[in-house]
Amino acid sequence: MALVEAGMERPSLPARWAQDHLRVLFFSLGKIGRAPIAAAFTALVIGIALALPAGLYVATQNLADVAYGWQSSLQISLYLKDGVSAERGAALARELDALPGVGEIDYISRERSLKEFREKSGFGEALDLLDDNPLPAVIAVTPAPQQTQDQIEALVAKLAAKPEVELAKLDREWLDRLYAMLAIVERSVGILAVLLGVAVLVIVGNTIRLDIESRREEIEVMKLIGAPDRFIRRPFLYTGFWYGLGGGLLAWVLVSVAIALLTAPSAELAADYDSPLGLTGLSPAAGLGLVAAGIVLGWVGALVTVSRRLASIQPK
Amino acid sequence: MNELIRFDQVSYRYPGGQDVLSDVSFSIAQGEMVYVTGPSGAGKTTLLRLIALLCRATRGQVVVMGQNLSVLKPRRIPEFRQRIGLVFQNFNLLYDRTVFDNVALPLVIRGYTYADIGRRVRAALDAVGLLGKERALPLTLSGGEQQRVGIARAIVTKPALILADEPTGNLDPEMALEVMRGFQRFNEAGVTVMIATHAIDLIEAIPQRNIHLEHGHVTDKRPTAASQLREHMHHGLG
Numbered sequence: 001m002a003l004v005e006a007g008m009e010r011p012s013l014p015a016r017w018a019q020d021h022l023r024v025l026f027f028s029l030g031k032i033g034r035a036p037i038a039a040a041f042t043a044l045v046i047g048i049a050l051a052l053p054a055g056l057y058v059a060t061q062n063l064a065d066v067a068y069g070w071q072s073s074l075q076i077s078l079y080l081k082d083g084v085s086a087e088r089g090a091a092l093a094r095e096l097d098a099l100p101g102v103g104e105i106d107y108i109s110r111e112r113s114l115k116e117f118r119e120k121s122g123f124g125e126a127l128d129l130l131d132d133n134p135l136p137a138v139i140a141v142t143p144a145p146q147q148t149q150d151q152i153e154a155l156v157a158k159l160a161a162k163p164e165v166e167l168a169k170l171d172r173e174w175l176d177r178l179y180a181m182l183a184i185v186e187r188s189v190g191i192l193a194v195l196l197g198v199a200v201l202v203i204v205g206n207t208i209r210l211d212i213e214s215r216r217e218e219i220e221v222m223k224l225i226g227a228p229d230r231f232i233r234r235p236f237l238y239t240g241f242w243y244g245l246g247g248g249l250l251a252w253v254l255v256s257v258a259i260a261l262l263t264a265p266s267a268e269l270a271a272d273y274d275s276p277l278g279l280t281g282l283s284p285a286a287g288l289g290l291v292a293a294g295i296v297l298g299w300v301g302a303l304v305t306v307s308r309r310l311a312s313i314q315p316k
Numbered sequence: 317m318n319e320l321i322r323f324d325q326v327s328y329r330y331p332g333g334q335d336v337l338s339d340v341s342f343s344i345a346q347g348e349m350v351y352v353t354g355p356s357g358a359g360k361t362t363l364l365r366l367i368a369l370l371c372r373a374t375r376g377q378v379v380v381m382g383q384n385l386s387v388l389k390p391r392r393i394p395e396f397r398q399r400i401g402l403v404f405q406n407f408n409l410l411y412d413r414t415v416f417d418n419v420a421l422p423l424v425i426r427g428y429t430y431a432d433i434g435r436r437v438r439a440a441l442d443a444v445g446l447l448g449k450e451r452a453l454p455l456t457l458s459g460g461e462q463q464r465v466g467i468a469r470a471i472v473t474k475p476a477l478i479l480a481d482e483p484t485g486n487l488d489p490e491m492a493l494e495v496m497r498g499f500q501r502f503n504e505a506g507v508t509v510m511i512a513t514h515a516i517d518l519i520e521a522i523p524q525r526n527i528h529l530e531h532g533h534v535t536d537k538r539p540t541a542a543s544q545l546r547e548h549m550h551h552g553l554g
Contacts, residue, residue: 016427226397227425
């Protein structure tokens with residue numbers, strides 16, 4: 001063979017790049033395949049770390065859905081002015097019934113209020129001491145189902161503007177509190193996701209670090225024969241990629257299994273509350289997002305570690 | 317003749333330590349075969365390391381293949397090193413890869429197509445007489461065969477320059493001579509070869525230009541064979 005040869009033919013740069021990425025993709029997968037148990041444990045730890053915030057996210061979404069469903073069972077109480085006659089009150093109730101966004105209407109005249117109060121409160125004798133009936137007439141409005149908070153608030157404002165109405169009151173304090181709590185939980189899930197994301201970076205980084213240490217000699221030899229850093233780095237980055245991909249897929253599976261296990265008991269609960277809502281799981285987009293998050297974290301964790309370590313390894 | 321390597325008053329000192337090489341100047345033309353000799357610690361390995369940019373001169377200038385190494389940026393080093401074939405005393409093979417994969421590595425780094433890689437690797441293995449051992453793992457081979465794998469890896473890219481540091485240090489005399497004959501054949505085909513060695517008998521068997529180092533200096537002395545050494549000792553005793 002001719003030993004000195006100028007300019008050997010090489011494929012174009014993009015072709016070389018693609019060829020090497022493809023080679024390393026399968027090379028790194030094969031390397032993981034030779035130690036499948038260890039790799040599976042790493043992926044499982046990553047999967048659990050990703051599944052926790054993802055599962056909590058799904059839980060808060062479902063809680064928000066349930067709260068949203070309860071919204072329509074709220075009642076708006078319209079206290080009518082004392083001067084409004086019983087006939088006018090009943091007519092107003094019929095008018096309101098026709099408005100969009102209004103579900104059910106119940107007109108409670110002053111007499112009926114008094115009668116119900118007597119029956120239910122046990123303070124009937126106290127009322128007898130008064131000259132007049134102190135109770136106002138009330139129209140109880142149940143909003144139509146499946147409305148947003150804003151729509152319902154607009155309805156309340158519209159009803160309050162009626163000249164016959166003294167006061168419109170939406171009994172929603174407890175719902176506001178629930179929403180506030182949900183907001184806190186959602187924020188907490190966000191914080192937890194960031195912390196566990198950092199944990200995934202550390203897990204991947206540590207696994208890659210051990211991998212690098214066990215291949216120190218190989219890296220030295222590669223540097224001796226002129227391998228650029230990006231060539232040496234690539235298999236480790238792909239190892240991080242596979243861990244992230246495996247962890248992300250496992251997280252998706254874990255969340256889906258948890259939802260499947262919770263579906264039956266939650267359906268019973270929903271039936272008790274007359275709510276048609278079942279549990280919603282991760283949407284395909286959210287699931288793919290979870291896998292993508294795993295891949296990005298795996299890749300970045302590997303990149304940070306390998307870049308720091310590689311500089312410290314020099315051929316002897 | 318074209319100058320391939322030039323040392324101009326080159327000194328190398330370990331960080332915080334003593335001078336390993338001081339004021340070394342020489343020039344090697346393209347196509348030469350040169351031995352670097354001298355006692356242990358005289359700076360033979362350091363001299364080869366300076367050429368391969370495994371370390372940088374503390375003072376003076378090293379010019380290799382027209383490239384002044386003192387101004388070469390660190391990120392350009394891999395590219396530069398790819399142009400040199402390196403052979404080591406301890407072979408520096410990857411023991412979890414087959415012979416084929418070991419020899420193919422420099423070509424994989426450069427991004428050749430797999431068809432080209434297969435062809436060149438087989439040609440290189442053929443040149444060192446290991447064509448049948450492609451699928452073997454290095455540890456199943458003898459020391460001489462492992463060193464020939466190392467040599468095949470060094471020549472597979474067809475470099476203009478081969479640097480060998482004690483390539484026969486771990487081999488029995490027969491293997492050692494065979495390996496040296498191999499280097500001679502590459503040299504005859506036009507490759508510049510530099511070999512750091514203790515093996516006086518091999519130098520005598522295949523005489524070539526000799527750069528002899530003592531205490532970090534180039535001297536006109538020549539290496540002493542063990543047989544002569546014994547005579548010296550007898551004189552001393554007598």
